[in-house]
Amino acid sequence: MSARDEKGAVVSSEDESGPVSAQDETSSRRDDVSSIKDRQRAAARARLEKEMSERATAARKRRRNQAVLGSALAVVVIAGVAFFVVNSLKKDDDSGSTSAAPAAGTVACSWTPADEATGGKVKDVGLPPATVPNVGTSTLTFDTNLGKISASIDLTKAPCTGASYKHLAEKKFLDNTKCHRLVNQDTFKVLQCGDPFASGKGYRETDGTGGPSYTMAEENLPTDTAKPYPAGSIAMANTGQPGSTGSQFFICSEDTQLPPNYTLLGSITEGLDIVKDVVKAGDDGAFASSAGGGHPKKELTIKTMTVV
Numbered sequence: 001m002s003a004r005d006e007k008g009a010v011v012s013s014e015d016e017s018g019p020v021s022a023q024d025e026t027s028s029r030r031d032d033v034s035s036i037k038d039r040q041r042a043a044a045r046a047r048l049e050k051e052m053s054e055r056a057t058a059a060r061k062r063r064r065n066q067a068v069l070g071s072a073l074a075v076v077v078i079a080g081v082a083f084f085v086v087n088s089l090k091k092d093d094d095s096g097s098t099s100a101a102p103a104a105g106t107v108a109c110s111w112t113p114a115d116e117a118t119g120g121k122v123k124d125v126g127l128p129p130a131t132v133p134n135v136g137t138s139t140l141t142f143d144t145n146l147g148k149i150s151a152s153i154d155l156t157k158a159p160c161t162g163a164s165y166k167h168l169a170e171k172k173f174l175d176n177t178k179c180h181r182l183v184n185q186d187t188f189k190v191l192q193c194g195d196p197f198a199s200g201k202g203y204r205e206t207d208g209t210g211g212p213s214y215t216m217a218e219e220n221l222p223t224d225t226a227k228p229y230p231a232g233s234i235a236m237a238n239t240g241q242p243g244s245t246g247s248q249f250f251i252c253s254e255d256t257q258l259p260p261n262y263t264l265l266g267s268i269t270e271g272l273d274i275v276k277d278v279v280k281a282g283d284d285g286a287f288a289s290s291a292g293g294g295h296p297k298k299e300l301t302i303k304t305m306t307v308v
Helices: 017-098 159-170 272-280
Strands: 002-004 010-012 106-108 121-123 131-133 137-144 147-154 181-185 188-193 210-212 233-236 249-252 264-270 301-307
Touching: 131 159, 137 159, 137 264, 147 159, 147 272, 159 264, 159 301, 181 272, 188 272, 264 272
Parallel strands: 121 210
Antiparallel strands: 002 010, 106 131, 137 147, 137 301, 147 264, 181 188, 188 249, 233 249, 233 264
8 A cells, every 4th residue: 555645745555665765875875986986087097198198298308308419419510520621621731731842943852861781882961951942053163182173053954963962062071082983085084073982092992882871863864965965064973773873973074975864963164174184194994894994093182062
């Protein structure tokens, strides 16, 4: 049976209120649990979203920092490369300046060191300058026991040989030495001097084997004439090998026919008559079986040599 409450609601006459209230309570608890779980899930999602947002922000900062560092590194690398290039160019410029061409009016000379291992005797007086004048003339003068002999050196044609003789003169290289060889043939009349060890009384077998501690290349070779070594020529002796010019020289008393392989140093301007007299006096034939000629019978000693 049922009855209505005073408000007109239908109410069971049996005690049905207990089971109905329990179900409602259970349902309410379920709703509360679901609500809590929903809130927990929402909070978890919020935390996750926040964490992801923070991670994204951090990642962006890292990328931005890396980009900045990368740019800075690039600037450093570029600056380093620029520094290297600039300094390399500067070094090139510096090295270029040290190896620049000689100044106007000068020329570079090459001096090849020589020692007694190459044969012959060596008097070490150092090397001439590496750069020497190649304009004008020099005057070479021998003050001898028979009088003064002078020659003019054309520095435009034989600058290195001229500089070598100036160097040797300053070192008194040939002071108190004698001319050690003479040739008196029909087309070959020369007086040879320039050995720093050919000194004292008489002659020795070693006379003609001495020279300075360097040799040089031949220059001013008279290859364009039928008379390469006319009377009055002063030319440089050598071993017959290129680049073997040292200190020994010969003076032609008459036109002389030789291969144009000997540096033409200059021309006698004073004292050629002295040379002619020595050649005319003849030789002892000491070199007749080899180079030709011999020791001069009339000795000529160079007391001093100057180059101005």
